[in-house]
Every structure is written in C-alpha cells, then in structure tokens.
Amino acid sequence: MTNTPENVSFIKWKDGETELFDLLKGHTKADLLELAESQSVAVRKSWNKTKISAILSEKITELAETIYHPVLKEVLERLPDRETNVYRVSDLSEIVGFIPLIIKGFFFVARDGDGILLLIPEDxxxxxxxxxxxxxxxxxxxxxxxxxxxxxxxxxxxxxxxxxxxxxxxxxxxxxxxxxxxxxxxxxxxxxxxxxxxxxxxx
Structure with missing residues (x-):
C-alpha cells in the first residue's frame, strides 16, 4: 500500500473518544483486517471488530514505544503543543506528512462537515x-x-x-x-x- 491520500481510510468518530482502541473500532472491519495484515498481526476474518481492535491496539502501542518512537517523537515535536489530540484541517493536503502514520494506524482521520479531523490517540x-x-x-x-x-x-x-x-x-x-x-x-x-x-x- 502506498502512502498517498487515496489510501487513507476515514473512521467513524464519536466526539470524546480519544483512546487508540476506540479509534481503531471506528474503522470498517475490512480496514482493520488490512491494517492487521500491514502490521503482521495474525487475526481471523471471523473475529469481530472489538477483538481485532484490542489486538491491534497492543501491537501499535508496542511499536510506538519502540521502533516508531523516534519518528513519532519528531512528528509530535512539530505540533503546537503535546496536549491537544484533535486538530481540524480543511483537507488531507495540510497533513501530508502524517499520511504514512495514519495508514499504519498511529493517527486517524474523520470527516467533520466540510473539514477533516486529525485524531491522535491519547495512548x-x-x-x-x-x-x-x-x-x-x-x-x-x-x-x-x-x-x-x-x-x-x-x-x-x-x-x-x-x-x-x-x-x-x-x-x-x-x-x-x-x-x-x-x-x-x-x-x-x-x-x-x-x-x-x-x-x-x-x-
């Protein structure tokens, strides 16, 4: 999968949900299965979204604390502050640098009226x-x-x-x-x- 805006999956987001597990559940099951495959996480197609999200959440958190830590650190240091985890943008071109991390499941995007929300899991x-x-x-x-x-x-x-x-x-x-x-x-x-x-x- 290439890191282009066309490959970005938007989630269904409930206002106030900021934990990785909840944001993962906002994906369609097909998107979760694709994400699991890209992260080399073994899941079954028969599993429900909750079970797949729980397993992916553990894996993504582990990656954030190890291999991806330097990358995430560099990206988060560019943000206005390290407390805010919801940012509103007009389109994906404003957050092109985030796209690889969105596709990998570290960050998320949701549609909000005529804009887009960039969601950073609090975990x-x-x-x-x-x-x-x-x-x-x-x-x-x-x-x-x-x-x-x-x-x-x-x-x-x-x-x-x-x-x-x-x-x-x-x-x-x-x-x-x-x-x-x-x-x-x-x-x-x-x-x-x-x-x-x-x-x-x-x-």
Missing part, C-alpha cells in the same frame, strides 16, 4: 511524551553519575533511576510492574537487570 500521545520526559530525566541522572564512577555510587544511581521511572509510571498509569521497569532499564542499558534485583533496589 500514543502520552506514551511518546512520557518517553521524551523519561529520556531527559534519565540523561540528567546519567550525566550526574559520570562525575562519580565509584562502585558505591553505581547502586545509588540505579536506585535513583528505578525510583524515578516508578514514580512517573504511577503518576500516569496508577500502577507499575517490575516487568515494566525491567523493560525500561533494558531500553537504556546493555547490562540487564533481573526482576529480583529491581525488587531489592526498590525495597
């Missing part, structure tokens, strides 16, 4: 924004750590990083798992950390 927006904040906070802690390389400070730095990530996750999601903290750690460092080690550091 994607917060995930990328959170990662950007996390990157900057992590770099600050790491830079402080380079001035003091003593082994005793290495443990302090680990604890500071893990506690920082834990607090951020609690503030956003209301809970945090050791597996989530381990995933973040492995994103930044070559030396893996075990779940047991994380529990010991945080206790």
């Amino acid at each position: 994607i927006l917060f995930s990328v924004k959170d990662r950007m904040d996390l990157d900057s906070e992590t770099n600050e802690i790491l830079n402080r750590g380079t001035a003091r390389k003593a082994p005793s400070h290495e443990g302090d730095r680990k604890a500071e990083l893990l506690n920082s990530w834990k607090e951020k996750s609690l503030a956003i999601y209301g809970n945090v798992s050791v597996a989530h903290l381990q995933k973040i750690w492995n994103r930044y460092f070559d030396d893996p950390v075990s779940p047991e080690e994380i529990r010991q550091i945080l206790n």
Whole structure:
C-alpha cells in the first residue's frame, strides 16, 4: 500500500473518544483486517471488530514505544503543543506528512462537515511524551553519575533511576510492574537487570 491520500481510510468518530482502541473500532472491519495484515498481526476474518481492535491496539502501542518512537517523537515535536489530540484541517493536503502514520494506524482521520479531523490517540500521545520526559530525566541522572564512577555510587544511581521511572509510571498509569521497569532499564542499558534485583533496589 502506498502512502498517498487515496489510501487513507476515514473512521467513524464519536466526539470524546480519544483512546487508540476506540479509534481503531471506528474503522470498517475490512480496514482493520488490512491494517492487521500491514502490521503482521495474525487475526481471523471471523473475529469481530472489538477483538481485532484490542489486538491491534497492543501491537501499535508496542511499536510506538519502540521502533516508531523516534519518528513519532519528531512528528509530535512539530505540533503546537503535546496536549491537544484533535486538530481540524480543511483537507488531507495540510497533513501530508502524517499520511504514512495514519495508514499504519498511529493517527486517524474523520470527516467533520466540510473539514477533516486529525485524531491522535491519547495512548500514543502520552506514551511518546512520557518517553521524551523519561529520556531527559534519565540523561540528567546519567550525566550526574559520570562525575562519580565509584562502585558505591553505581547502586545509588540505579536506585535513583528505578525510583524515578516508578514514580512517573504511577503518576500516569496508577500502577507499575517490575516487568515494566525491567523493560525500561533494558531500553537504556546493555547490562540487564533481573526482576529480583529491581525488587531489592526498590525495597
């Protein structure tokens, strides 16, 4: 599928729906099946839209936090702010740069009278924004750590990083798992950390 305006699928959008799962459900079933195929997600044609949307939502969120993070970060940094997730435009020519990400299921478009709404799922927006904040906070802690390389400070730095990530996750999601903290750690460092080690550091 080419990244041209002709290949953009418009969703049926209910005002106020901003979560990825709900926006995916706004697609036709045929569009969802096509999206699943393009994302290499195994789904059955007999499944309903809710089931397909749930599986696609997980996959797209994972991609937004990993492979597509740099691309999404660059795109979102060009927006007027990183809080608004609905933008009104007159036609697709105004958002040509978004078309590849719309076709991949990261962003959505809906018709609204004689205009078009560009919809950015709050999950994607917060995930990328959170990662950007996390990157900057992590770099600050790491830079402080380079001035003091003593082994005793290495443990302090680990604890500071893990506690920082834990607090951020609690503030956003209301809970945090050791597996989530381990995933973040492995994103930044070559030396893996075990779940047991994380529990010991945080206790």
